[in-house]
Structure formats: C-alpha cells, structure tokens
Amino acid sequence: MKRFLSTRSGLRTESFDVAIAGGGLVGASVALGLARDKLAAPLSVALVDSSLPPAKEEVFDRPTLRTSTISLKSHKWIQGLGAWKDKHATAFGDMFVYDKNQGITFDAKQDELVHLGYVVENVILRNEMYKRLRELRGKENTGATITEIDAGISEVDYTGDPKHASIVLQDGKRLSAQLIVGAEGANSVARRESEIGYWRHDYRQRAVVANVKTKDQSSTAWQRFLGKSGPVAMLPIKGGSISNVVWSTTPAEAKALTAMSDGEFLKELNLAFEEDWEGRVPPLAVEVVGKRASFPLSVSHATEYVGKRLVLVGDAAHGVHPLAGQGVNLGFADAEELVRCLAVAASTGRAIGLDEALLLKYQGRRMPENLFMTGVLHSIKSVYEWDDPSLESLRSFGVKMVDSMPLVKRAIVKYQTLGDLR
Ligand SMILES: Cc1cc2nc3c(=O)[nH]c(=O)nc-3n(C[C@H](O)[C@H](O)[C@H](O)COP(=O)(O)OP(=O)(O)OC[C@H]3O[C@@H](n4cnc5c(N)ncnc54)[C@H](O)[C@@H]3O)c2cc1C
Numbered sequence: 103m104k105r106f107l108s109t110r111s112g113l114r115t116e117s118f119d120v121a122i123a124g125g126g127l128v129g130a131s132v133a134l135g136l137a138r139d140k141l142a143a144p145l146s147v148a149l150v151d152s153s154l155p156p157a158k159e160e161v162f163d164r165p166t167l168r169t170s171t172i173s174l175k176s177h178k179w180i181q182g183l184g185a186w187k188d189k190h191a192t193a194f195g196d197m198f199v200y201d202k203n204q205g206i207t208f209d210a211k212q213d214e215l216v217h218l219g220y221v222v223e224n225v226i227l228r229n230e231m232y233k234r235l236r237e238l239r240g241k242e243n244t245g246a247t248i249t250e251i252d253a254g255i256s257e258v259d260y261t262g263d264p265k266h267a268s269i270v271l272q273d274g275k276r277l278s279a280q281l282i283v284g285a286e287g288a289n290s291v292a293r294r295e296s297e298i299g300y301w302r303h304d305y306r307q308r309a310v311v312a313n314v315k316t317k318d319q320s321s322t323a324w325q326r327f328l329g330k331s332g333p334v335a336m337l338p339i340k341g342g343s344i345s346n347v348v349w350s351t352t353p354a355e356a357k358a359l360t361a362m363s364d365g366e367f368l369k370e371l372n373l374a375f376e377e378d379w380e381g382r383v384p385p386l387a388v389e390v391v392g393k394r395a396s397f398p399l400s401v402s403h404a405t406e407y408v409g410k411r412l413v414l415v416g417d418a419a420h421g422v423h424p425l426a427g428q429g430v431n432l433g434f435a436d437a438e439e440l441v442r443c444l445a446v447a448a449s450t451g452r453a454i455g456l457d458e459a460l461l462l463k464y465q466g467r468r469m470p471e472n473l474f475m476t477g478v479l480h481s482i483k484s485v486y487e488w489d490d491p492s493l494e495s496l497r498s499f500g501v502k503m504v505d506s507m508p509l510v511k512r513a514i515v516k517y518q519t520l521g522d523l524r
Contacts, residue, residue, distance in 0.1 A: 128416030
C-alpha cells in the first residue's frame with residue numbers, strides 16, 4: 103500500500119512496498135509481471151528510470167541500433183506479459199557459427215522447433231512493455247499498482263529506518279520502500295551502495311553496432327569468429343531485409359570501424375564474412391542504414407543477488423559478452439522468477455523486504471544458471487581467441503566433433519532457446 107512517511111527534515115517521503123530502480127527491459131518486465139499478477143494486487147510499486155518512454159507512441163522511420171536475440175523461453179514470458187507483437191520481431195530458423203577452419207550449424211527443423219529465436223529492437227520492445235503497463239493502470243482485477251517516476255537516482259540509503267530503504271532522486275526528493283529491486287544495469291547505484299560485492303573484468307573490447315541492408319533477405323543468424331578482432335554477427339531484423347551487425351573488436355579497430363565511410367565499412371564487413379571454410383556466406387551487405395556506434399564489453403557478476411532490503415536482477419547482477427545473445431535473456435529469467443516469489447509473498451501477507459528466505463529462494467534459483475552461462479560464454483570467447491596453430495587445430499577438432507553429434511547439438515539448442523535440457 104502506498105503511503106507517506108515523515109522524515110527528520112519534516113519533508114514527506116512517498117513510501118512504496120517495492121521500488122524498482124531502473125526500468126530498462128528487465129526492470130520494466132518485473133513491473134509488468136507484478137502489474138498483471140493478481141496475487142501481487144496488494145503491492146504498491148514505484149518504477150524509477152531517468153529515461154522513461156514518452157506517453158505518446160514513438161514511431162521510428164529507420165531501424166534502431168540496439169537489438170536483442172530473444173530465446174523461445176523469453177518469448178513465452180514476454181507473450182505472457184502481453185507485450186509481444188509478431189510484427190516487431192524477426193524469427194531466425196538457423197544459426198551458422200564459424201571461423202576460418204570450421205563451422206557449426208544449428209537448425210530449428212532438426213530439433214523439431216519452428217524457430218531458434220527472434221531478433222527485436224530493444225526500444226520497440228521496451229515501449230510495448232510500457233504501453234501495456236499504462237493500459238493496465240486503473241483497471242480492476244489486475245495485480246500490483248505501478249507508479250512510474252521519471253527521475254535519475256543519485257543515492258540509495260539502507261542505513262536509516264530498519265524497515266525501509268530510501269532512494270534519493272537527483273532533484274533531491276526521496277522515496278522509500280520495503281524492498282529495492284536493483285535493475286539499473288551494470289552501473290547500478292542500488293548495488294554500489296549496498297554491502298554486496300561485485301567483480302568485473304574489462305574485455306578491452308568494444309562492440310560496433312550498425313544496421314545494413316542486404317542484397318537478399320535472410321532468416322539466418324550469422325556469426326564469424328575472427329580471433330582477437332571478432333566475433334562479428336549479422337542478425338536479421340525487419341523481416342530479414344536488414345541485418346543488425348554486432349562486431350566485437352579491439353578499441354582501436356572499433357574506433358576505425360565507426361569513423362570510416364559507409365562504403366569502407368561495407369567493404370570491411372563483407373570481407374570479414376567472406377573467408378568461409380565451406381563457401382557459405384551471409385547475403386552481401388549493400389547499404390549502411392543510419393549511424394554506427396560502439397559499446398564497451400565486460401563480464402561481471404555480483405557476489406550475492408540479495409542484500410539488506412535489496413534484490414538484483416538483469417545486468418545489475420550479471421553481465422556477459424554478447425557473442426551468444428544471452429544477456430537480456432538471463433535478465434528476463436531473473437524477472438520471471440522474482441515476480442513469482444514476490445507475488446506469492448504478497449498474497450500470503452509476508453513482509454516483502456524482510457523475508458530473507460523468500461529472496462534467497464530467488465537467488466538459489468537464478469545464480470547457478472547465470473554463473474554457468476557466464477563461464478560458458480567467457481570460455482567460448484577465450485577459445486576462439488587462440489591463435490597458436492596447435493590450439494587452433496584442437497579447437498577445430500572440438501567444433502567438428504560437436505557439429506557431428508546431433509544429440510549434443512540438440513542439448514545446446516534446447517538449453518539456449520528453451521532454458522532447459524528436456
Ligand atoms: C552490443 C550489445 C549487444 C547485445 N545483444 C544482446 C542480444 O542479442 N541478446 C541478449 O539477450 N542480450 C544482448 N545484450 C545484452 C543486453 O543488452 C543487456 O543484458 C540488457 O540490456 C540488460 O537489461 P537491463 O534492463 O538489466 O539493464 P539496462 O538495459 O542497462 O537498463 C537499465 C535501465 O536503468 C536506467 N538507469 C540506469 N541508471 C539509472 C539511474 N541512476 N537513475 C535512474 N535510472 C537509471 C536506464 O535508463 C535504463 O533504462 C547485448 C549487449 C550489447 C552491449
């Protein structure tokens with residue numbers, strides 16, 4: 103229930119049961135999950151973000167830069183939230199991952215799946231989540247009451263009132279909550295100011311991102327490993343007529359790739375994919391659509407997901423290399439699990455922020471999978487950077503073995519797309 107508390111300075115502080123710090127894809131999905139779950143109806147929730155989507159629907163006349171591959175498991179979760187629109191997503195049926203010596207193909211049909219996953223533009227999916235959230239406002243028979251707060255968070259204080267934590271906004275206002283959900287991404291203020299430890303390894307790499315029009319349509323996700331200046335991926339968007347390029351490389355090359363002319367970039371991109379061991383290449387990129395940008399890459403993990411009146415989700419808890427498009431999918435799985443825990447707690451009248459056993463259940467269910475995936479992705483990245491000829495042969499042998507073992511490939515696909523091995 104939302105109410106006002108008095109502070110020592112005499113100012114009134116708005117008080118909530120839960121405050122979600124950061125309303126990116128993961129934080130917004132926690133809010134939407136709670137808003138749709140009837141069990142969560144007793145909860146008042148603040149959703150705080152410094153850049154909330156505008157009230158008026160945004161129309162984008164060109165493809166936007168940041169995209170995510172969405173696993174079938176995440177697709178099911180987003181669909182359940184009512185925020186999935188087929189017209190906003192491009193399905194891919196197969197995936198081809200290769201280097202100069204060997205390659206591996208994953209094909210949905212071989213695994214009795216319709217697709218391996220989807221590619222969505224982040225801003226469009228996030229806007230759809232807020233649209234649903236706003237449509238639910240004031241409706242009966244729904245879940246938690248969500249209050250959007252468009253403001254930057256400058257501080258989170260866990261030391262005052264033992265039953266609440268308080269968020270200090272950049273304009274000096276405060277709000278308090280029994281539980282803070284830290285969802286502000288890698289630089290989470292809520293995590294930084296808590297007692298939770300955090301390790302981060304800077305890959306000294308940047309991901310150059312661009313959209314390119316291709317000569318032919320494609321429904322394949324392509325990834326080519328190029329040693330230390332890779333991998334480079336081409337992911338179909340806009341029904342396959344455009345590809346979103348994610349090229350992880352050294353900071354110096356990233357600078358060059360973002361600064362060069364469109365023509366030079368296309369030449370470099372087509373060349374990067376050209377050297378194929380089997381003659382299979384993605385459709386020729388013929389035009390750069392919009393601007394290019396680059397983002398720093400690192401791997402990170404919080405030592406705990408649960409602290410005093412704090413729980414972490416998404417990139418605030420863990421960050422991985424984008425080479426397998428898993429980051430936000432892990433975050434959505436966190437969100438789904440947390441919503442389940444909080445809804446059950448709300449419906450049974452348990453103290454949301456103080457029930458450590460409940461929150462530790464969330465951590466116990468999410469941390470092993472996130473740590474496992476972090477390790478796997480870090481290992482893949484390291485193995486593909488080997489440039490010693492004998493190690494390269496070993497890698498090629500391994501890839502060849504995996505590619506020739508349908509059961510192993512099926513297990514990889516099932517785990518990556520459905521989140522389990524059944
Ligand atoms: C190049 C690249 C490609 C990627 N591709 C994929 C992919 O294909 N598939 C995939 O699953 N993952 C991918 N990822 C990872 C994915 O983008 C992240 O895992 C995901 O965006 C994390 O979502 P989040 O909501 O946890 O955090 P964020 O997206 O970082 O959102 C945090 C939110 O908090 C808000 N915020 C932050 N600080 C404050 C503050 N102080 N006050 C108020 N608000 C604040 C921000 O405005 C933002 O809305 C990729 C990452 C990169 C860099």
